[in-house]
Amino acid sequence: MSKKHSNFEEVAKAIKEAGSIVLFPHVNPDGDAIGSSVALLLAVRKLGKKCTILVDEPVQSNLAFLDKGYLSVKSDEENHDLSIAVDCGETFRFEKRQDCFFKGKKTLCIDHHKTSVPFCDYNLIDPARAATAELIFYVIEALGADMDKEIAEAIYTGILTDTGSFRYSNTTGDSHRIVSRLYEHNIDSNRICVEIYENISESKMALSAISLGKMEIFAGGKGAISYVDRAMLKETGALMSDSEGITEDMRKISGVEISALLKEYDNNEIKVSMRAKSIGDVSTIGAKYGGGGHVKAAGCTLHMNMEKALKIMKKEIEENLNSYGI
Amino acid sequence: MSKKHSNFEEVAKAIKEAGSIVLFPHVNPDGDAIGSSVALLLAVRKLGKKCTILVDEPVQSNLAFLDKGYLSVKSDEENHDLSIAVDCGETFRFEKRQDCFFKGKKTLCIDHHKTSVPFCDYNLIDPARAATAELIFYVIEALGADMDKEIAEAIYTGILTDTGSFRYSNTTGDSHRIVSRLYEHNIDSNRICVEIYENISESKMALSAISLGKMEIFAGGKGAISYVDRAMLKETGALMSDSEGITEDMRKISGVEISALLKEYDNNEIKVSMRAKSIGDVSTIGAKYGGGGHVKAAGCTLHMNMEKALKIMKKEIEENLNSYGI
Numbered sequence: 259m260s261k262k263h264s265n266f267e268e269v270a271k272a273i274k275e276a277g278s279i280v281l282f283p284h285v286n287p288d289g290d291a292i293g294s295s296v297a298l299l300l301a302v303r304k305l306g307k308k309c310t311i312l313v314d315e316p317v318q319s320n321l322a323f324l325d326k327g328y329l330s331v332k333s334d335e336e337n338h339d340l341s342i343a344v345d346c347g348e349t350f351r352f353e354k355r356q357d358c359f360f361k362g363k364k365t366l367c368i369d370h371h372k373t374s375v376p377f378c379d380y381n382l383i384d385p386a387r388a389a390t391a392e393l394i395f396y397v398i399e400a401l402g403a404d405m406d407k408e409i410a411e412a413i414y415t416g417i418l419t420d421t422g423s424f425r426y427s428n429t430t431g432d433s434h435r436i437v438s439r440l441y442e443h444n445i446d447s448n449r450i451c452v453e454i455y456e457n458i459s460e461s462k463m464a465l466s467a468i469s470l471g472k473m474e475i476f477a478g479g480k481g482a483i484s485y486v487d488r489a490m491l492k493e494t495g496a497l498m499s500d501s502e503g504i505t506e507d508m509r510k511i512s513g514v515e516i517s518a519l520l521k522e523y524d525n526n527e528i529k530v531s532m533r534a535k536s537i538g539d540v541s542t543i544g545a546k547y548g549g550g551g552h553v554k555a556a557g558c559t560l561h562m563n564m565e566k567a568l569k570i571m572k573k574e575i576e577e578n579l580n581s582y583g584i
Numbered sequence: 585m586s587k588k589h590s591n592f593e594e595v596a597k598a599i600k601e602a603g604s605i606v607l608f609p610h611v612n613p614d615g616d617a618i619g620s621s622v623a624l625l626l627a628v629r630k631l632g633k634k635c636t637i638l639v640d641e642p643v644q645s646n647l648a649f650l651d652k653g654y655l656s657v658k659s660d661e662e663n664h665d666l667s668i669a670v671d672c673g674e675t676f677r678f679e680k681r682q683d684c685f686f687k688g689k690k691t692l693c694i695d696h697h698k699t700s701v702p703f704c705d706y707n708l709i710d711p712a713r714a715a716t717a718e719l720i721f722y723v724i725e726a727l728g729a730d731m732d733k734e735i736a737e738a739i740y741t742g743i744l745t746d747t748g749s750f751r752y753s754n755t756t757g758d759s760h761r762i763v764s765r766l767y768e769h770n771i772d773s774n775r776i777c778v779e780i781y782e783n784i785s786e787s788k789m790a791l792s793a794i795s796l797g798k799m800e801i802f803a804g805g806k807g808a809i810s811y812v813d814r815a816m817l818k819e820t821g822a823l824m825s826d827s828e829g830i831t832e833d834m835r836k837i838s839g840v841e842i843s844a845l846l847k848e849y850d851n852n853e854i855k856v857s858m859r860a861k862s863i864g865d866v867s868t869i870g871a872k873y874g875g876g877g878h879v880k881a882a883g884c885t886l887h888m889n890m891e892k893a894l895k896i897m898k899k900e901i902e903e904n905l906n907s908y909g910i
Binding site: 319418430439451508 | 758759764774781786793805833
């Protein structure tokens, strides 16, 4: 079965032909997955279609403002016309909902991830896009559905979060051009930014403060390393997932080229999260220890105690930096 | 002497008539003041004009990338044709350079601050603009000077920093529209974001970690308060100015409506920095103690020890929140 890429018009046609649609964002959905799904749901409902968004679990608290009863955690057993994978280009990213997905009479994938391999009847996949929400913007345009404030705010959320507030290198002139058009619908961008970025739990903030307080700068100021152990979680009431962002915070230090956070999941199970700034390639360190990732963001798991793991990672980072002559 | 507002064409005409121009950004210049000045300097030099930017002191390190020898700390004694106040609408914001400013045969002010009162021969002042850099974009267009990558990156820096990476409520559709046009000149937005936001000193990061570790949440989770004392500065090697941003960080906590940071400048000299999120008005607290500011950002100075100051501020914040029935 050959799977081909579709353009906006073909996708709009497929959507128009469907009376009932189920949307499938990826597991642990982020702002782009939820924002894109909500925008698309609202647009197709305007065209008189039945639509629901099927998820594995309720959305994280700082995205809850987008869900006005649109998300369903129950498997949709109806024989719907069209299944759309939103912001996920591989079936393992919505594994538990796969059965329901392929019950759709037709399938469509709208995604911007590099790894996406066409697996649907229709595939709108563009890795040059900063966010799937950018594709949704043009899909809605092709559908001829009226844009309104709520749709525009959902699309804005997707672009905002996937570009890291327009800071990441995936941001393009078109990302800004689309957003400027969303403002025409009176989006309250500041309120959304508060929801997204000023919604950190007290325990997460406390964990971050403790971990950054333990940070060590090494390799002549070019390396930064710290850790989160189970005692810190107990002290702050935080979850290990609350350690997200600490590695990026360390990279923000002037002169630091590689940062690493070591997370104690269990005795002798230390998960390492690494980031590189301009030079250096943390994916090679990740791969050496059975992990992987990208040049600027990678990870691995070490089976040893924290003290030993910190020592090894410092050595690896120092060697990595040296190999670039820095 | 009546001072009137000028439009882009009048400003362009005034600039075109000048052979030599000196630009005056405000003291402690931020990304918008420097970005706007550098962009304007490069554009008018393209038109064959002599131009320099006069500042009081070298620019802060995370803006140094913009200055390729354009900034001068020496008073320019020549009898120049045009003085331009950039991003500052009041003479006290460039007090030490006032004499040189008024030596210019003509004067021009380009600014977006609300408090700006026309004081020049030509005044281009628009408080609806998120950044002076937006005005500079249109001035350059009106001048007919060729935009290039370096000019576009300087304008981008101004808009980026004054909108808080496009998150503040001053951001408009036109902010994004202008930025989308800057991308046409191949700006390296990611590199600029790294320069601006990933250039924090190790001591500033350490100070932030200690201060956030001392944070207390009160008023049923709606208030957050912490402090920076001189012992913390000694321990981290940080300056008091490195405490900037901690108040905003505390406001980021879910549920927190008002945050306050108390800074010990001297024995019995505690400077208070406050922020409000959605509700609450910290300007009234500031004013009550002889300070002031805006509804969402205000401050004051207390003449007492830290312990007492923390107690008083907690009480004030609690009462302020109560007055809004929250």
